[in-house]
Amino acid sequence: MGFLEKIFGKSPEKEQNKMENVKVAIIYYSSTGTNYKMAKWAEEGLKDTGAEVKVLKVPELAPKEAIESNDAWKAHLEETKDVPEVTLDDLEWADAYIFSIPTRFGNLPGQVKQFLDTTGGLWFNGKLANKVVSAMSSASNAHGGQEQTILSLYTTMFHWGAIVASPGYTDESIFAAGGNPYGTSVTVGQDGKMQENVEPAVKHQAKRTATVAEWVKNGNR
């Protein structure tokens, strides 16, 4: 019996074959590519699970001059121009949301907050209740506010009545990624390189979120 099974009685991996009717929206905002990469790893983590997955970007709102003056930002927007923008219909469609967002002064990027602030109608009609969510983040410094960013996002999720499926310490990969139990987070240097090995933790988090969504949707048999 493995580590997870001893603690929780079942392993997420064994749940995968039940995920056929689980829909997952991986929603990210990224200026320079880190969170896009994490979103793509989350997508890879769900490959072969049977879950239906969409990777969606939060619309850019920054003024053109700000983007034009930053080569990495400009290049990233060009590279991802074909990624569909998240819509309210996507939120209604999905059973689970996995967010990946950078830290901005220890908080959410304005672009993400603006999108969340368009969800009032869905919330009012109870359409966001019981969605299963988890979040990931990045910042330039190891203690630059990643945890606070994730928790700030979760505050809105709590208002939605969503069910937060934080990773906790449910897999060894979380320790190698820096041990953030709220959601996978990474430190990204000025050179754009990630400093911790977070790919396995991202994939674990994605599978766990989809697994919990499956339990909520179909009952934890």
Ligand SMILES: Cc1cc2nc3c(=O)[nH]c(=O)nc-3n(C[C@H](O)[C@H](O)[C@H](O)COP(=O)(O)O)c2cc1C
């Ligand atoms: C306006 C602004 C505020 C930022 N605030 C923080 C911060 O509070 N702490 C930190 O470590 N990094 C901070 N950063 C760095 C970003 O978090 C970092 O560039 C980002 O995580 C990279 O993600 P991306 O490549 O997906 O855009 C800030 C960057 C910007 C542009």
